[in-house]
Amino acid sequence: MNKNYIILAILFIILAGGYFLLPERENIKQMKPEDLMRDIVQTSRYVTTDQVAEMIIEGDPTLELIDVRNEYDYFEYSLPNAINIPMDSILVEEYQDYLGIEDMNVVFFSNDDILADQVWVIAKRMGYGSLYVMEGGLNCWISTIIKPEAPQETASKEAIELYDFRMGASMYFTGSDISTPSEEGAKPVTVKRKKKGSVAEGGC
């Protein structure tokens, strides 16, 4: 038999067998610090509660809501169809299937947006894409969608339209009826001037 064949055969055995002798090496798919910093500085990861409400109402199939609060809070109150992945479990193997699904937009949320932001950074470092944070979290959700604040009469058309949308969304999520003041029980509306001008939309 040709000597070269024997040398090649030995080489293959060494290469294939040698792999087992190599030290463990973990290929971490984390992003570069510069890229991470650029993404953190950008605010494009934030989605407003209005956008989230609209996507839920429209039944957007690409929306994946992830509640990063603890299990107790999740069962107390959460958004419809939200998945609960508590912050301390984000690295757990069984939850990885929920992240990085093709064409899905993952929206993290918590009570405010601090915890969700932290989870966003971790998931980003893990190499997942299409990650968003619900701006203002559930506190903002309550104050804008569930109990929207009526704009002033002098508010812009956009602010009134937004309020109408929020009222509709509120009905959608709470199941409440339109509160039409009854003729008898109608109280005279006293317009109170607020000390500080409040911003009609957002503000969380």
Next chain:
Amino acid sequence: MGPLIPQGLIAGGWDFVIALLLGIAFGFILEASGFSSSRNIAGVFYGYNFVVLRVFFTAVLVCMVGLMYFHYMGWIDYNLIYVLPTFPQPMILGAVIMGFGFISAGFCPGTSYTAMAIGKIDGFVFTAGLFLGIFIFSEAFPLFEDFYYKGNMGNITIGEFLGISNQLVTFIFVIVALVAFYVTWLIEKRVRKTITPFKFE
């Protein structure tokens, strides 16, 4: 880093350009290995020439070992490589048909093109038959459709199926291939003694 297209390092539109370059290289290697000769190919079935087995096994070994080290170095993530789904029964039948074509015509689809490229008439005839077969199959596909998709095991690899690591699969495969090289070398030596030798082109 890799694979390059799924990771977005190369735009998806380059698929065809890369495929063309790889195709040229593949055709060149096939021809250089003597695969444009149907005698070389059919020789596997008669036991006088196992060049097909050696070339393809070597290609697989280089690929497996290379991929393993590329993964180790972090140059490629083999979890992102597309794995074709496995359909055992249709694949076995397909392999039998392919083997039948191999032994009767002395070509597989790729090698028939290399034979055609160097002007062999049997290569042209085989290729014409190949297209005719594709046409008949496509037209009659609804008849086979149920069987065609039978027993889908999904995008499974040998390692996943057996529950062992890809590294162990590679090692076992290397040993099996080397044993196969040696055994076929012995068979070749024995068979060639008993048949009238001929000169390969």
